[in-house]
Amino acid sequence: MRWFGNSEPEAGDDMAGCCGGKNAGKPISRKRYALGMAFFAAYHAAVGAALTSAGVLVPRFRPVRDFHRRYFLHLWQEAWRRKGIHLDTGACRLDEDGA
Amino acid sequence: MAGTRKKSVALMFSGGVDSTVAAIRLVEEFDQVHLLTFANGYGHYGFGRTRRRVCELNERYPGRFVHFEASIRDLFERVCLSTIVEDYRRFGSAFMWCMGCKLAMHARSVVYCRENGIGHMSDGSAADSDEMVEQMLLSVSMIHWLYADYDIEYIVPVYGIGRDEKRAQLRREGYFMGIPLLDRYLGIQPSCIPGELYYLPYILFNKAPGHDEETVARYISEKRVVVDAVVRELGTGSGG
Numbered sequence: 001m002r003w004f005g006n007s008e009p010e011a012g013d014d015m016a017g018c019c020g021g022k023n024a025g026k027p028i029s030r031k032r033y034a035l036g037m038a039f040f041a042a043y044h045a046a047v048g049a050a051l052t053s054a055g056v057l058v059p060r061f062r063p064v065r066d067f068h069r070r071y072f073l074h075l076w077q078e079a080w081r082r083k084g085i086h087l088d089t090g091a092c093r094l095d096e097d098g099a
Numbered sequence: 100m101a102g103t104r105k106k107s108v109a110l111m112f113s114g115g116v117d118s119t120v121a122a123i124r125l126v127e128e129f130d131q132v133h134l135l136t137f138a139n140g141y142g143h144y145g146f147g148r149t150r151r152r153v154c155e156l157n158e159r160y161p162g163r164f165v166h167f168e169a170s171i172r173d174l175f176e177r178v179c180l181s182t183i184v185e186d187y188r189r190f191g192s193a194f195m196w197c198m199g200c201k202l203a204m205h206a207r208s209v210v211y212c213r214e215n216g217i218g219h220m221s222d223g224s225a226a227d228s229d230e231m232v233e234q235m236l237l238s239v240s241m242i243h244w245l246y247a248d249y250d251i252e253y254i255v256p257v258y259g260i261g262r263d264e265k266r267a268q269l270r271r272e273g274y275f276m277g278i279p280l281l282d283r284y285l286g287i288q289p290s291c292i293p294g295e296l297y298y299l300p301y302i303l304f305n306k307a308p309g310h311d312e313e314t315v316a317r318y319i320s321e322k323r324v325v326v327d328a329v330v331r332e333l334g335t336g337s338g339g
């Protein structure tokens with residue numbers, strides 16, 4: 001693989017920090033969480049409704065509809081339980097053991 | 100053939116910041132840059148934005164770009180959708196939509212390169228977008244080996260260049276930058292509704308996308324078989 005100019009990864013770069021993105025795990029406000037949940041539900045509901053309608057008329061959309069249903073339910077549960085989501089409570093952070 | 104190979108490169112092109120800067124860098128090294136734009140037929144829209152960007156490039160570098168647009172719907176259905184419900188159960192994440200789409204695009208790109216005698220392939224993968232499954236270093240490395248098996252050199256011209264530097268270059272050179280919103284610019288490249296849904300928890304909640312290296316590597320390895328079959332059936336290839 002060829003990199004151009006200064007585009008090559010720097011020494012020490014590795015894949016250890018991958019997969020998250022620079023903002024992953026950063027705390028968000030309660031307001032952002034609430035608005036986010038509303039937007040999240042509305043967007044998925046709109047897509048789900050479109051896919052349900054499309055699935056009736058066009059068979060090729062049926063696996064997409066089924067996939068979306070499973071994905072949305074899974075993700076909604078995770079978001080509802082705040083799995084991987086950190087709310088900024090304004091208090092000092094506690095360690096895992098509560099210390 | 101050898102002369103052609105050294106003069107041409109293909110670039111997977113959306114018209115976004117990364118692929119535009121990649122195009123500018125490639126045109127400095129190659130005589131002709133083939134810009135490849137693919138639509139998967141499932142919630143992919145806004146391809147007029149790509150065409151506008153191609154016009155901008157052609158104004159600045161007349162005769163140096165060839166734009167090729169194609170549907171990869173059939174390939175995408177075969178690589179990804181035909182098994183998506185089962186794959187979702189097995190892999191436990193929806194990353195396979197984006198990764199499957201990208202693999203279908205790469206399969207079509209391999210075919211394009213071989214049809215046109217192009218020995219270099221490129222895209223706008225960038226380390227600062229490595230939350231995106233197809234731009235993880237692992238994925239980029241595995242895609243490199245895919246092309247290598249077909250005797251095509253895979254180039255990532257902007258991989259380590261920071262987002263700010265790329266944006267500054269485009270602004271300096273007077274390219275259309277779209278509408279700034281948070282950390283992004285809207286309206287400069289096609290949109291993908293399923294892709295937006297996959298990264299929505301990250302954008303809204305800072306929740307890490309649901310994929311890890313081991314799972315992604317397993318998925319790509321499994322789908323290589325399909326990709327190789329597709330390339331063979333489209334009339335080319337000895338790879339895989």
